Amino acid sequence: MDQNGLEPNREMTFLKEPEPPRGLALDVLPGVKRVVAGNAASMTYHGTNTYLIDDPDGGLIVLDPGPDLPGHVAAIVKAGGGRIRRILLSHTHSDHVGATAELKAATGAPTYGWKRSATPSFEPDFALDDGDTISGLTATFTPGHAADHLCFAWRDGILFSGDHVMGWSSSVVSPPLGDMKAYLASLELLLDRPDTLYLCGHGPALPNPQAYVRLLIAHRRRREEAISRAIAARPQTTAELVSRLYAKTDPMLRRAAERNVLAHLIKLDAEGRVTRQGNTWRINAQRAEKQNVEV
Template sequence: MPYLTEPEPVRGLATEVAPGIRRIVAGNPGLMTYHGTNTYLIETGQGTVVLDPGPDDEAHVAAILAATGGSVGAILLSHSHSDHLGALAALQAQTGARTFAFHRSADSAFRPDVPLQDGDSVAGLLAIHTPGHASDHLCFARPDGIVFSADHVMSWSSSIVSPPGGDMAAYFQSLRRMLARDDRLLLPGHGPPLPDPAPYIQELLDHRIKREEAIAETLRTGPFAAMDLVKELYSQTNPWLIRAAERNVVAHLQKLEQEGRASRHADGWVSSLSSSDASSR
């Protein structure tokens, strides 16, 4: 995959990434977060909107308050994972802004002030339900072709799909939904902006399809545990990312099971297709 990179950003600084949009990168770098979570400050007719407050970090909240002068029109949440949600309570306490997020939160402890449905609009942004990475994941689209893609499509890496909250079948559908759009720029939850996103999204989808077919083919010689499949198919994976690879494999296995192409047994996963079925695919 042709992933993008960028220099480590200056912490606590709001920098313009597109007209009317600034970004502050949180101080939570890591193997799963790249340089950190992107918090976006979006100028709208309803004031400055904060998208994804970021992790629970006093310094990051202080940077958001400094960049907005403490005046926030609304707080939007792409999904309820802690690296996006953690700072929300502190930011809301300081600003009094209402929170907007998908109406079925994946975090039982969080309920938005304004629950959003797929297709709703807030501050001129269209909410697009894109489950896969998380069941409550939303992308937000501006009318000018800029989309805040959060963790659904990231420029620096593919997304982890970890059941039960992650769903590979839903992820495939959500990627295809984004492909059907005519967007010009994606602003992800981690990593740099992604221009001309359609070819990249197609490669993400093709990569996942290829990986799934490799899993399905390997299962014909099963049974295999999910970690056995990781060792068989992910030989070049960073050892620190093996756990993430296993979660992706489990998500693929569950999708194959839903489609009648794999089944679980006490000693592992096996193919549900006969040799003739497999050869006809």
């Protein structure tokens, strides 16, 4: 482990942290606390981070209420001390939006989220567009992991990165609402920003974020080329590609790997690099021939 707490991985390095206390508002930075939900799992690390952020008007903003767990909502309300004025959503996956209705009922705070919710059961009270600012937080539209994903830029180079970029793991891109082309474009977008620290939807804060984002992009490009080479060797199903390219045995992790591979394949198909026949993926022979690619 290096000085930033990074541990080696076969392709990337990821941040780890001790399991945090439950039901408490933990200091992150001046003006920011987090309450970590009790939904630890292979896809959520220690649990969803719910952030409490100082509002310029003296209140508090809650970013990502988290999963629908009564104890978690009670901890947020207690930590808020009657000051919660607004509820923001990075995206509407259930582990981030699940507690929203209960928290709104308990506090009376309105909700804010992307203007086109990806979850039919949730519509924000106030719809946000790319670049909108609310209480010192500026929304940046970063689709890919989710169709309605927002990062929020704060002061002093802080970016609340949601599930778009997390230091503990790469993100899952699960079609149809997850889009690999959009995800990579959103990663490239972050490289043009001057942020110095990401506060993520799960796991610890991420320092030196641009270097990490470059690694994520390179990781995805390598995976895409590995998929292309595997299909060039012989036509294969998504499941066969997962077995060939991943060594995961945990059912949840294997399912996530399959969704990522499918997202890559859909992107390659849209680019004309592969074709699908039933459940089997093949290299686009006509395009490969034009490019003098051996198939």
